[in-house]
Amino acid sequence: MLTKIEVTRNYINGEWREAETGETMESVNPATAEIIGESQKSGLEDIKLAIKDAKSAFGKSDWRSNSSRRSDALMQWAYNLKEKREEIARILTLENGKPIKESRIELDACIDTLKYFAGMARSIFGRSINLSSTSYGIIDKEPIGVVGIISPWNWPAMLMIREIAPALAAGNAVVLKPASRTPLVSIAIVKLIEKIDDFPPGIVNIVTGPGKVIGDEMTTNPDVNAISFTGDTTTGKNLMKKAAEKVKKLALELGGKSPNILFADANLNKAIPTVAKSAFITAGQMCFAGSRVIVHESIHQEVVLGLRKEAEKLKIGNGLNESTDMGPVISEEQLNKVLEYCEIGRQDAKLVIGGNRLIGGELDKGFYIEPTIFDYVPMESRIAQEEIFGPVLAVQVFRDEEEAISLANGTIFGLAAGVWTKDVNRAMRIAKKVEAGTVWINTYNKNYPQTEFGGYKESGIGRTRGIEGLLEYTETKHINIEI
Numbered sequence: 071m072l073t074k075i076e077v078t079r080n081y082i083n084g085e086w087r088e089a090e091t092g093e094t095m096e097s098v099n100p101a102t103a104e105i106i107g108e109s110q111k112s113g114l115e116d117i118k119l120a121i122k123d124a125k126s127a128f129g130k131s132d133w134r135s136n137s138s139r140r141s142d143a144l145m146q147w148a149y150n151l152k153e154k155r156e157e158i159a160r161i162l163t164l165e166n167g168k169p170i171k172e173s174r175i176e177l178d179a180c181i182d183t184l185k186y187f188a189g190m191a192r193s194i195f196g197r198s199i200n201l202s203s204t205s206y207g208i209i210d211k212e213p214i215g216v217v218g219i220i221s222p223w224n225w226p227a228m229l230m231i232r233e234i235a236p237a238l239a240a241g242n243a244v245v246l247k248p249a250s251r252t253p254l255v256s257i258a259i260v261k262l263i264e265k266i267d268d269f270p271p272g273i274v275n276i277v278t279g280p281g282k283v284i285g286d287e288m289t290t291n292p293d294v295n296a297i298s299f300t301g302d303t304t305t306g307k308n309l310m311k312k313a314a315e316k317v318k319k320l321a322l323e324l325g326g327k328s329p330n331i332l333f334a335d336a337n338l339n340k341a342i343p344t345v346a347k348s349a350f351i352t353a354g355q356m357c358f359a360g361s362r363v364i365v366h367e368s369i370h371q372e373v374v375l376g377l378r379k380e381a382e383k384l385k386i387g388n389g390l391n392e393s394t395d396m397g398p399v400i401s402e403e404q405l406n407k408v409l410e411y412c413e414i415g416r417q418d419a420k421l422v423i424g425g426n427r428l429i430g431g432e433l434d435k436g437f438y439i440e441p442t443i444f445d446y447v448p449m450e451s452r453i454a455q456e457e458i459f460g461p462v463l464a465v466q467v468f469r470d471e472e473e474a475i476s477l478a479n480g481t482i483f484g485l486a487a488g489v490w491t492k493d494v495n496r497a498m499r500i501a502k503k504v505e506a507g508t509v510w511i512n513t514y515n516k517n518y519p520q521t522e523f524g525g526y527k528e529s530g531i532g533r534t535r536g537i538e539g540l541l542e543y544t545e546t547k548h549i550n551i552e553i
């Protein structure tokens with residue numbers, strides 16, 4: 071059933087505005103290829119206006135100095151989102167394709183994150199240092215100013231809130247640029263602030279439109295003091311080059327190729343379903359998807375068989391069905407890209423299951439791919455090295471710890487890893503040697519607003535969530551006083 075959503079507008083300085091371009095862009099449901107709504111296809115004038123208004127709001131309101139106001143505003147936003155959870159979960163599934171039960175989890179994570187940073191807004195403090203009998207140093211934490219937040223489509227609600235909540239808690243004004251494939255859900259969440267008096271107009275702005283125009287202007291405009299970018303590593307690198315011109319403060323959350331390392335003594339009853347879920351969640355379109363399994367030779371066959379059974383069990387279909395475990399990928403373009411990787415896999419490795427577009431009945435209209443597993447994947451294969459962003463799992467075999475570490479660290483990425491063993495000493499040894507911003511031991515995909523997240527190597531710069539995630543959105547000032 072098609073539910074047509076209205077044409078959304080940009081939110082600038084507390085007003086809903088149409089783009090100066092007079093153009094809109096369509097949002098497509100990846101499960102049916104139907105158009106479900108439209109948003110503004112903004113141009114340079116729109117984003118420049120939003121930045122100007124954000125700067126002015128930051129300068130004139132008491133937002134930056136009134137931490138209890140910020141705390142109340144974020145808490146109220148959390149309550150409003152809780153109230154509209156079901157309605158927004160539906161928009162998220164329609165626009166992104168993910169199963170409705172996953173959309174609810176994503177929104178619950180948003181609510182939790184807003185609440186956490188509502189509390190943290192009151193807990194930003196510096197320190198003082200007694201430098202001599204007459205000299206004191208005060209180390210002060212200040213908001214940065216206008217923060218540009220550029221977010222992707224795969225977890226569009228969470229990845230926007232994950233950045234906007236700490237940026238606002240720290241006292242900044244924000245301009246959001248959601249991904250062009252998922253603007254409707256982002257707008258629906260921002261809409262929830264319009265009746266919250268504690269948000270001064272202009273402190274939260276959202277402008278939808280193409281990354282190359284809107285994102286580019288945000289990156290180069292001198293009135294944007296910092297950029298938080300979550301997206302593809304190649305886009306992030308280009309953005310970094312542009313931001314260098316203005317020496318702009320930058321936080322980058324980029325791609326991954328995360329391994330799960332399974333030792334012979336792993337609890338396979340827990341490991342196999344968790345590892346499969348980590349690979350196929352959001353149809354594999356997850357930055358920290360466990361897209362590689364590095365397994366000890368003694369349990370290799372058992373693990374591959376178990377993973378195959380898990381893949382066979384998945385109910386694939388329209389995300390609006392309560393029983394759906396895996397939806398389509400985001401677009402036809404993404405579908406073709408994943409199928410190309412499956413061809414590479416067929417040449418370089420052994421296909422265990424999947425590898426094809428899923429068709430038949432209602433699946434014909436959408437962008438569905440079979441959950442796919444390749445075994446004996448050589449480290450030099452592109453399916454071991456590159457982020458596929460689809461439901462494709464690469465299995466690799468190791469003989470000893472040294473080889474496991476070498477395989478785990480053998481890509482340009484370093485976002486996350488899982489270690490599965492009953493030997494605590496070994497688990498800690500491996501966790502210390504793996505080059506990744508997050509290491510899960512005997513579990514995977516456990517994220518909390520209070521724990522830092524981010525990438526080693528080409529998976530990113532800076533940290534999101536937790537205290538460090540909050541401090542990313544502050545400047546540090548030393549005030550020295552002689553008495």
Ligand code: NAD
Pocket residue numbers: 220221222223224225229247248249250280281282284285286289300301302303305306308309322323324325326356357358457459485525529530
């Ligand atoms: P993308 O890089 O194509 O787009 C991300 C955002 O950047 C979008 O809003 C897009 O419109 C914008 N953009 C595009 N060109 C731009 C430009 N020239 N200047 C400024 N902005 C521009 O990424 P995507 O396809 O939306 O998302 C998938 C990627 O995001 C994957 O690589 C995934 O691993 C990564 N990701 C990382 C994390 C993390 O926390 N590390 C989380 C989720 C997704």
